[in-house]
Amino acid sequence: MDPKIVTGDEFFFSGLNKPGNITSPVGSKLTQVFVDEMPGLNTLGTSLVRIDYAPNGGLNPPHVHPRASEILLVMEGTLYSGFIASNSKDPNIRNKLFAKTLYPGDVYVFPRGLIHFQMNVGESNAVAFAIFSSQNPGIITLANFLFGSWPPIDTGVLARGFQLDNNIVNDLQSHLWVQN
Known part of the structure; x- marks a missing residue:
């Protein structure tokens, strides 16, 4: 400065x-x-x-x-x-x-x-x-970055990576992820 x-x-x-x-x-x-x-x-x-x-x-x-x-x-x-x-x-x-x-x-x-x-x-x-x-x-808040990215990460990537059902990933991606 x-x-x-x-x-x-x-x-x-x-x-x-x-x-x-x-x-x-x-x-x-x-x-x-x-x-x-x-x-x-x-x-x-x-x-x-x-x-x-x-x-x-x-x-x-x-x-x-x-x-x-x-x-x-x-x-x-x-x-x-x-x-x-x-x-x-x-x-x-x-x-x-x-x-x-x-x-x-x-x-x-x-x-x-x-x-x-x-x-x-x-x-x-x-x-x-x-x-x-x-x-x-x-600051990288994990849930926000993984399930709230735009555009969304492919459901298959997250489902397989976290060993979750695609429906669970779709539900998580539908949440409004906010920073605290």
Whole structure:
């Protein structure tokens, strides 16, 4: 950015103190502070997100960040959180789930590119902050991308890949997949 025309606004974001609307179908809301929301992050290699979760099952669905590792800090509530190790020839670690129940003040790390999730297992709202090792970590929410792509992925590809009946895939593709 040209320092002659930059103002302090490029280095400022307001609103992470405000709860997000958790009435989405998955019961969570992400408030992103990536380089698009805060241009001052450009070249700094960091960004963050506030995640609000509804009680009893509010979910940040299985997703991947292709360009960043993530550190999750729980501020309120109780989250069941985990990630899945990548494919391996070793049957002892192939697709191994690493999961933990987290409480306020707990921190959990998700390595770059691994599928991970968080779910509120408490009876009250939960709040967490995620810090990323990239100004633009990317978010690929698996169900949205696979069953909500446009144009749709061929039913046969998904049915065979997930070992599902074609009718189930057609039903999943008919859903309105929304980002939280």
